[in-house]
Amino acid sequence: MSAPSxxxxxxxxxxxxxxxxxxxxxxxxxxxxxxxxxxxxxxxxGATPPPAGxxxxxxxxxxFPGPDGFLHAESREVELPLTADGRVAAxxxxxxxxxxxxxxxxxxxxxxxxxxxFLDAQGVAYVxxxxxxxxxPPASGSDLELLRVYSFVDSVLANEPxxxxxxxxxxxxxxxxxxxxxxxxxxxxxxxKWVRQEKAVAAAAxxxxxx
Amino acid sequence: MRRRxxxxxALLVTCGLLAAQRLVPQAPPAEPPPGEGxxxxxxxxxxxxxxxxxxxxxxxxxxxGRDVAGSVLIAPSGPLFSLPPLAxxxxxxxxxxxxxxGWVLRTGDVETVLGTGSAIATVGRSIVQLxxxxxxxxxxxxxxxxxxRRSFGEALHWEIAWDAANRRLVAxxxxxxxxxxxxxxxxxxxxxxxxxxxxxxxxxxxxERGQRVEVTMLGDQVAQPARPPEVVDPLVQxxxxxxxxxxxxxxxxxxxxxxxxxxxxxxVFDVYQRVAAxxxxxxxxxxxRPTIVIDPGHGGVETGAIGPAGTQEKELxxxxxxxxxxxxxxxxxxxxxxxxxxxxxxxxxxRAAIANQHRAKLFISIHLNSSVGTxxxxxETYFLSLEASDARAAAAARAENAMPPAAPGAAAEAQxxxxxxxxxxxxxxxxxxxxxxxSQRFASLVQxxxxxxxxxxxxxxxxxxxxxxxxxxxxxxxxELGFLSNPDEExxxxxxxxxxxxxDALVRAVSRYQAQGRPEAxxxxxxxx
Numbered sequence: 244m245s246a247p248s249x250x251x252x253x254x255x256x257x258x259x260x261x262x263x264x265x266x267x268x269x270x271x272x273x274x275x276x277x278x279x280x281x282x283x284x285x286x287x288x289g290a291t292p293p294p295a296g297x298x299x300x301x302x303x304x305x306x307f308p309g310p311d312g313f314l315h316a317e318s319r320e321v322e323l324p325l326t327a328d329g330r331v332a333a334x335x336x337x338x339x340x341x342x343x344x345x346x347x348x349x350x351x352x353x354x355x356x357x358x359x360x361f362l363d364a365q366g367v368a369y370v371x372x373x374x375x376x377x378x379x380p381p382a383s384g385s386d387l388e389l390l391r392v393y394s395f396v397d398s399v400l401a402n403e404p405x406x407x408x409x410x411x412x413x414x415x416x417x418x419x420x421x422x423x424x425x426x427x428x429x430x431x432x433x434x435x436k437w438v439r440q441e442k443a444v445a446a447a448a449x450x451x452x453x454x
Numbered sequence: 455m456r457r458r459x460x461x462x463x464a465l466l467v468t469c470g471l472l473a474a475q476r477l478v479p480q481a482p483p484a485e486p487p488p489g490e491g492x493x494x495x496x497x498x499x500x501x502x503x504x505x506x507x508x509x510x511x512x513x514x515x516x517x518x519g520r521d522v523a524g525s526v527l528i529a530p531s532g533p534l535f536s537l538p539p540l541a542x543x544x545x546x547x548x549x550x551x552x553x554x555x556g557w558v559l560r561t562g563d564v565e566t567v568l569g570t571g572s573a574i575a576t577v578g579r580s581i582v583q584l585x586x587x588x589x590x591x592x593x594x595x596x597x598x599x600x601x602x603r604r605s606f607g608e609a610l611h612w613e614i615a616w617d618a619a620n621r622r623l624v625a626x627x628x629x630x631x632x633x634x635x636x637x638x639x640x641x642x643x644x645x646x647x648x649x650x651x652x653x654x655x656x657x658x659x660x661x662e663r664g665q666r667v668e669v670t671m672l673g674d675q676v677a678q679p680a681r682p683p684e685v686v687d688p689l690v691q692x693x694x695x696x697x698x699x700x701x702x703x704x705x706x707x708x709x710x711x712x713x714x715x716x717x718x719x720x721x722v723f724d725v726y727q728r729v730a731a732x733x734x735x736x737x738x739x740x741x742x743r744p745t746i747v748i749d750p751g752h753g754g755v756e757t758g759a760i761g762p763a764g765t766q767e768k769e770l771x772x773x774x775x776x777x778x779x780x781x782x783x784x785x786x787x788x789x790x791x792x793x794x795x796x797x798x799x800x801x802x803x804x805r806a807a808i809a810n811q812h813r814a815k816l817f818i819s820i821h822l823n824s825s826v827g828t829x830x831x832x833x834e835t836y837f838l839s840l841e842a843s844d845a846r847a848a849a850a851a852r853a854e855n856a857m858p859p860a861a862p863g864a865a866a867e868a869q870x871x872x873x874x875x876x877x878x879x880x881x882x883x884x885x886x887x888x889x890x891x892x893s894q895r896f897a898s899l900v901q902x903x904x905x906x907x908x909x910x911x912x913x914x915x916x917x918x919x920x921x922x923x924x925x926x927x928x929x930x931x932x933x934e935l936g937f938l939s940n941p942d943e944e945x946x947x948x949x950x951x952x953x954x955x956x957x958d959a960l961v962r963a964v965s966r967y968q969a970q971g972r973p974e975a976x977x978x979x980x981x982x983x
Contacts, residue, residue, distance in 0.1 A: 310827035312913075348826055379717070384759040384767065384824030385836070385934060389918060408844065419715060419921060420802065423756055424821075424932075426921040429843035 296329065298322040305337055306398045306438060307347035308390035313439035314397065317344050327405050331368050332360035334402045338394055350394035352381060358415065366407030367430045368399050373414050380413055380422040388424045393437040400433040408432050508534075508589065513621040517543045526621060527596050531586035533616055534596035535623060544606045544625060545672070548594060557595050561609035562657045562672045563714075568595060577604045609657050610672050631656075634677045635695065639687060640811055646689040647807075648723040650700065655719040660712060665691075667710050669700040669721065676700055689725040718801070744816075745789045746782060746964065747809035749922065750775035751821040751932075754799025759824035761944035767822045768797065770947055774935060775820045777957045785961055786968070788815075806925035810885070816896065816964065817930035819922050822947065824939035831940050833904040833956075834913035836932040837893035838886045842919035885927040892929035896967045900933055903959040903966075929967075933960070 301323045306314040321337070323330050335357045341349035351372070358373035372380075383391070396409040408430035410417060421427045508527045515524035522543070527534040537559065541548040546561040556569035568575040570590035574583060589596040599616050606612045611628040636651045650669070657672040676695050683693040692703040704710055704725050711724045750771040752758035758767025772794070779790040791812050793805040809817040823830070886893070897915045905912045923930045935956050936943040946952040 308826045310825070310829055312825050312830055382757055382759065384938065385821060385918070385920070385932070386823050386825045386830065386834075386937075387759075387939075390826065416716065418717070423752060423758065423802075424918075424920050424922075426842070426919045426924060428921075431842055431919070432844055434839075434842060 297325050299325060303334060303337065303402045304398070305334065305342070306394050306401070307338070307342040307344070308350055308387070308394055309347050309439065311439065312386055312390070314390060314394055314437050315344065315347055315439050317342050317347065319343075327362040327403055328360050330403050331362055331370065331399055331406065332357050334398055335360060335370050335372075335395060338398055350391045362403065362406055366405055368403065368406040368409045369412060370395060370399065370409060371412040371415055378414065379418070382422055385424040388422050389437055392421050392425050392427070392431070393434055396431045397433055397435065397438060510536075511621065513623060515540065515543065516622060516624045518625065518627055524623065526623070527589060529586060529589070532598055533618070534586070534589050534598055535602060536591065536593065536595075537597050538594035540602070540606075544602075544612055545610050546606060559605055561605045562659050564605065564609040564657075566601070566605040568597065568601065570595060575601060575604075577601075577608070611657060611674070631674045632677045633671055633674045635679055635700065637679055637681070637683060637693065639685060639690060639693070640807065641687050641689065642810060644726055646687050646725040648690060648693070648702065648725065650721040650723075652719045652721075655714075655716065658721070662710060665704050665706060665708070667702040667704065667712075667723065669702070671698045671700075674698065689727070715801070715803070720801070743787055743789050744968070745791060745812045745814045746816045746818065747791045747793060747812055747814040748775045748779050748782075749793040749805045749809075749817065749819040751819055751922075753794050753797055756799055759822055759938045761938035762828065762941045763944055765938060765944050765948060767824075767938055770822055770938075770953075771820045772797065774953055774956060777953060778818070778820070778960050781957050781961050782964060786965055788964075788968075802922040803925050805922055806885070806927075806930070809930070810925065810927050814928050816967070817923070817926040817928055818960070818964075819920075819930070819932040821932055821934050822936055822938045823934040825937060828940055830937045831943055832913045833901070833908075833936060834916055834934045835897040835901045835904070836916050836918050836920060836923075836934070837897045838890065838923040838930070839917035839919050840884075840887055840890070841917075885925045886923050886930060889927070889929045893923075893931055895970070896929050896963070897931045897933075899966050899970075900931060900960065900963040903963040904933075904935075904956070907959045907962070908955055 299322070300320060302318055302320050303323065304316045304318050306316055309315045319337070321333070323333055338350055339355055339357065351374075354377070355372055355374045357370070359369070359371040361369040361371075363369070374380075380391070392411065395411060399409050400406050410430050411421060411427050412418075413421075417428065419426065419428050508529055510525040510527050513524050513526040515522050522539075524539060525536060527536075537548055537557070540546075541559060544561075546559055548557060548559050550556070551558050551567065551569075556567060559566040559568070564577060566575055566577045568588050571587050573585070573587040575588070584598050584600050586598050588598075588601070599614065602612075602614045606625070607614050612625045613628055615624045616622075617624060633652055633656045638649045638651075640647050656674055659670045659672055661668045661670070675698050678695055683695060685691070685693050689705050689708050690702065691705060692701070694701040702710070702723060705727075708725050708727055712722060714721050750768070752768035752771060754768075756768065758771070760766055775792055776795070779792055782788055783790045789812075791808065791814070793808045794800050805819070806817065823834070894915065901912070901915050920932050923932060936947055938944050938947070
C-alpha cells in the first residue's frame with residue numbers, strides 16, 4: 244500500500260518555529276510574485292498546466308480524505324476554465340495537488356497527474372489519471388480505496404453541473420476495479436455517504452501542501 | 455460506447471469544419487447554422503491545421519515487400535496519407551461514422567474514430583493526440599503517420615516507417631509472437647462460459663460462421679495449450695487451437711456472446727440457448743449439505759493493504775479464511791470451499807464464479823482494512839450497492855420487477871432468474887441483485903457478532919460497489935476484520951488467539967443466519983457443535 248500523502252503533517256510536526264517562519268516568508272514572497280504574474284488571480288494548483296483558455300472566478304468544493312474515514316469539503320475561490328472538460332480537469336488537478344486543511348490528505352500520492360478529462364453528451368465525465376511506472380493505482384484497504392474514488396467522483400459532480408456520473412481511468416484504460424475492490428467498469432454516481440456532513444471549510448489563504 | 459462514438463464523431467466533425475474549407479481536394483462547406491447547440495467538447499489545444507493549399511504528390515507504398523503506387527500530402531507538420539487505399543492493404547476496414555459523420559477504422563478488435571480537421575482520435579479506449587489534424591478528401595481522410603502506427607501498428611503488428619527522401623511508406627510485418635493460452639470451461643444453469651486467458655492482450659479478430667466461432671490472432675501464432683482441449687459440454691461441441699486460430703464449435707441454435715477483461719487478459723465466451731430448456735429436463739440433484747465459500751482477499755502480486763510492520767493483507771486473509779473453513783466444517787453441518795488455498799492471484803470474477811459453481815448458500819470474502827492515518831480501528835461488514843451506477847441500478851430494478859417477491863429468509867433458496875422471469879441466464883453484474891436483502895441480513899449478524907464478542911468499535915454494516923460481490927448468485931458479504939493501518943490492530947491480528955476470536959464470531963454469525971433461515975429450528979445456537 245502506498246501511504247497516503249501525510250508529508251505535510253510530518254513536516255509540520257518536525258519543523259522548528261524558526262523554520263516555519265522562514266518557510267512562511269519564502270512561501271509568502273513566492274505566492275505574491277506568482278499571483279502578481281497571474282494578474283492577482285489565484286489559479287488552481289495541480290499537476291496539469293494552468294488552463295490556456297478563458298477562465299472565470301468561481302468557488303469550488305473539494306473533497307479530501309480525512310483520518311476519521313470520511314471525505315471533508317474544502318472550499319476555495321479559484322479561476323476555472325469555461326469549458327466543462329477544463330473544469331473537470333481543474334477540479335481533479337486541485338485534488339491531486341492536495342488540501343490546505345491540516346489533517347486532510349490528497350486522494351493519491353504525489354506523481355499522479357490528470358492525463359485527460361472529458362465530458363460526454365450524456366453527462367459522463369471521463370477522468371484519466373496517469374502515473375509513470377505505476378501500472379495500477381496504489382493498493383490499499385477498501386476504506387481508503389472508497390475515499391480515493393469518491394474524492395474524485397463526488398468532487399467532480401459537485402463542481403460540474405453538467406456531469407451526472409464519473410468514469411475513472413488509469414493510464415488511459417478503464418479498469419474493472421480501481422485497486423482491487425470498487426467496481427469502476429461502469430460510470431459511478433455521486434454517493435455522499437462518504438462525505439462528513441459539515442459546513443465546508445473555507446481555505447482561501449495558501450497553506451503548506453500536504454505532499 | 456455507441457453514444458461516445460456518436461458524440462466523438464460529432465465533435466470531431468464540428469471542430470474539423472474550418473480545416474476542411476482549406477483543402478484543395480474538397481468543395482467549400484456551407485457555414486454551420488447558428489445556434490446549433492453547444493459543442494460537447496471544446497477543441498483541445500491542437501496543432502494548427504495546414505494554412506495553405508495542399509497538393510498530393512506521388513509516393514510508393516510498400517506493404518510486406520510489395521510496392522504499389524500511392525500518394526502523399528506534404529503538410530508543414532509532416533506527411534499525410536490517404537487512408538482508403540491503405541486500410542485494405544494493411545488488413546483494416548474503413549467506414550463512415552454513424553450518419554456519415556467522421557470515419558471509423560477497424561483494425562482487428564480495435565476501432566479508431568477520427569474526424570476531419572481534428573488532431574484528436576480515439577484508438578480503442580485511448581484518446582490519442584495526433585501531431586497534426588486529419589485532413590478530409592473526396593475519397594476519405596488523410597491521416598498522419600502517427601495514426602497509422604497507433605492503429606495498424608499496435609493492433610495488427612505492422613512496423614510503419616516513412617522514407618521522406620524517396621517518398622516511400624514502408625510497412626513490414628512484425629515478428630510473429632507465439633501466444634500461450636490457458637482455457638477453462640464451466641457449464642452452469644444453462645450457460646457455458648469459456649475463458650481463454652493469455653499473459654498479455656493479443657490482437658485478435660473474432661468471426662462467427664454458423665455454429666463456429668473463429669478467433670484469429672492478428673500477426674501472432676497460438677501455442678498449443680498445456681491442457682488438451684477435450685470438451686464435454688452440452689453447448690460447446692469442440693475447441694481447437696491451430697496455427698493462428700482458436701476454433702469454437704457450438705451446438706445448433708446456441709447463442710455466443712463474448713467480452714474481454716484485463717489484468718490478466720481474458721477472452722470470455724458465454725454460450726447459451728435462446729429458448730429455455732423444456733420442462734422436465736433433468737437437473738443435478740441439490741447437495742445434501744449447504745456449501746459455504748470463503749474467499750481470502752487478494753493474493754499473489756496483489757498484496758492488499760500493508761501494515762506499518764510490513765504485514766501483508768493477503769497473508770492474513772488466507773490464514774483467517776483457512777481457520778474459518780476449518781471451524782465451519784467441524785462445527786456446522788456444511789461443506790466449505792476456499793476460493794484460494796495458497797498465495798495466488800485470482801481474478802475477482804473468478805472468486806464469485808467458484809461460489810456459483812459450487813451452488814454455495816453463502817459467500818464470505820475476508821479482508822483487512824486501511825485508512826488515512828493510523829487511528830482507524832474496528833470491523834465493518836459490507837454488502838453490495840447497485841445504486842453506485844445508474845446503469846446497474848436500472849438493470850437491477852428491471853430484474854427485480856420481473857421477479858416475484860421472495861419470502862423473508864428464503865432468498866438463499868431463490869429460484870434462478872431463468873425459471874421465474876423467462877430469462878435465459880442471469881447477467882453477471884446482476885447476479886447479486888436477487889440476494890441483497892439476505893446479504894444485508896447476514897451482514898448484520900456478522901457485524902453484531904464481531905462487535906459483541908470482541909468489543910470492537912461498531913463501524914456498522916455498509917454498502918459499496920465491490921466487484922467481488924457482484925457475480926455471486928447467493929447471499930454474499932465482504933467483511934473487514936480490522937485495520938492493518940493501525941499498529942495495535944496489526945499486532946493483534948498477528949496472534950493466533952485473536953484470529954481464533956474473529957473466526958469464532960464468524961462461525962456464530964453463520965450459525966445464526968442458518969438457524970434464522972429455518973423457522974422450524976427451535977434454537978438458533980443448537981446447530982453449533
